[in-house]
Amino acid sequence: MQTEIQQHAGHDEVPYHGTIRGYVTGFVLALVLTAVPFALVMNGLLPQSGLLVGVTLAAIVQMVVHLHFFLHLDRSASERWNVMSLLFTVLIMAIFVAGSVWIMYSLHMRMTDHVPPHLHHAHMQMPEK
Structure with missing residues (x-):
């Protein structure tokens, strides 16, 4: 017998939604998606x-695994607003990061002598007579 909350949340649409089987599947996938890149780098x-x-690629797939198996975000109509709020959060974070990088670059250019690094040595040398 289901509770009213489970019926409202749409837990019947996906058979492993919120079950031990779903969590174990997500955990095993997360372990594999962590171990494979680690082995590639170490070896x-x-x-x-x-x-x-x-x-x-492993990081992107692992984010999708976490979103699907642990946060239960999918393409169903009941999850549409959750996905929209997640996308809005990603957009705001991207704006913050891009703005921070822009500000740091601008400060760097204003506080240095504006000589590109590859020309720095040529700029500092005295002309020969």
């Missing part, structure tokens, strides 16, 4: 660019 099995791509 040096790929070149640096391949490692960067592999670790990034």
Whole structure:
């Protein structure tokens, strides 16, 4: 017998939604998605660019696993507002990070002599007579 909260939350739509089986599946996937990039990095099995791509892809897939199995976000109509609020949060965080980087870059340019790093040595040398 279901409670009114479970019926309202739409827990019947996905059979593993909020069950031990769902949590164990998510946990095992999270462990695999952590162990594989760790092994790749520690054993040096790929070149640096391949490692960067592999670790990034594993991180993205792991975020999706966490959102689906632990936060129970999916494409159902009942979760639409939760997904929208998550996307809005990501947008606000991106604005904060981009603004912070912009401000730090601007401060750096205003406090230095505006010479690009690759020309710094040529700028500092005295002309020969």
